[in-house]
Ligand code: ATP
């Protein structure tokens with residue numbers, strides 16, 4: 454076993470059972486980039502970033518994400534079609550197979566930690582088959598300084614082998630790829646998929662169990678930033694709703710773009726050390742912070758190029774609609790370091806409503822806030838897939854159900870208490886369609902969304918008149934600086950008002966149908982935040 458690079462004292466891959474091969478420990482980003490360019494088929498783009506293809510998978514595979522059912526998880530995890538159980542014995546068998554897979558290979562080890570609030574620091578050792586995956590881990594996590602690295606001891610281990618394929622019938626997986634979290638052994642196994650989001654979101658899922666259960670910290674699928682006066686804002690939302698885009702704001706300091714904790718003493722902290730932004734149709738005019746962060750050290754995934762050049766063509770969707778870039782937080786000029794904030798003053802629930810029903814911004818009362826948090830609504834358009842023209846309705850509890858091992862009501866109760874104690878304003882922001890549903894209307898103008906959020910943050914919506922939405926009951930402001938008043942009530946933007954009313958009730962009915970599974974646990978205070986329903990012919 455050859456062990457090169459920067460290795461903590463008393464650490465060896467032999468401890469895992471890998472006896473032969475070459476382990477590169479904690480290489481610098483430059484070293485990883487060189488290897489990636491020379492032997493992994495990556496391309497250096499004209500802005501200095503590198504670009505790779507992730508192969509078969511260009512997104513997460515939620516049906517292949519398992520949790521080992523053991524003494525720790527059996528009675529705590531909310532089992533179902535999101536949190537899929539996995540047998541201990543099968544896990545042990547796969548672990549050994551993966552160790553054998555690394556045997557004799559050249560691979561990359563990274564020692565890092567998660568959680569910017571050091572009281573909750575989680576040390577993780579990640580073993581990657583590819584150098585570029587190791588660069589992703591470097592970009593997205595926090596790094597021990599050289600002295601800390603010497604004495605680094607991992608709490609968790611992640612084995613990431615995209616080239617390893619499980620044999621579903623004998624290994625207990627659904628198919629050849631898998632992500633499996635074992636809370637007892639503190640090991641995550643990722644095989645068969647090179648999509649880097651699997652690494653990020655599996656560690657996130659582990660934290661979403663550990664933090665509330667052991668530390669009474671609320672974990673959140675949200676971005677966060679701070680105003681010049683020190684006020685913190687949170688932006689919750691499912692994929693594609695605008696967490697990363699809207700938290701990158703030249704007038705506010707970025708805490709983080711995706712994963713945060715809210716502590717009992719009201720500190721907001723980022724779990725990660727980097728951002729993972731979507732790059733489809735990225736432009737320097739609309740999203741300057743993100744565009745300019747894509748430079749040396751950044752890792753682009755699945756983008757295309759203008760022919761004959763190394764200039765990225767951000768509108769190229771030939772590999773996927775989900776083109777991505779990871780970069781460390783210090784690529785954003787106004788990021789705070791360390792990534793901490795205080796008791797939030799404003800909380801935004803972002804939804805990309807492709808039905809064009811929800812208002813561009815509305816204020817929620819506590820009941821509505823709880824109802825919408827548990828519902829976690831968005832409706833996406835299914836990208837460029839052939840034949841799919843209708844929006845796909847999604848309810849994902851806590852705006853992040855795929856990553857939440859506990860019952861949603863547990864997180865919901867925590868956030869309701871915290872929002873009340875902080876006296877935070879809660880806003881619902883529709884970053885999706887206006888003027889009609891997908892196909893008729895248009896995507897909400899990004900400068901308008903930014904202006905609405907800015908007005909909310911600056912208190913400019915505190916003293917304007919509001920009126921309640923007919924079906925959802927949420928309070929719509931009648932004016933907002935920088936935004937035409939006509940668009941503030943979505944009904945006004947539809948040519949056919951009856952069609953709007955019908956669509957609004959259809960959406961409300963879908964909310965209520967989804968909520969049936971929580972009705973047993975949801976109190977009357979929460980149900981007071983539900984929309985009206987109507988039987989439709
Ligand atoms: P993920 O959880 O997958 O990281 P996210 O919530 O961070 O998703 P973003 O990366 O911010 O989502 O994606 C929002 C996308 O929608 C961006 O590509 C952005 O350019 C686009 N967009 C278009 N119009 C708007 C709008 N009005 N508000 C926000 N985003 C918009």
Ligand code: MN
Pocket residue numbers: 696697698710711729730731
């Ligand atoms: Mn994001």
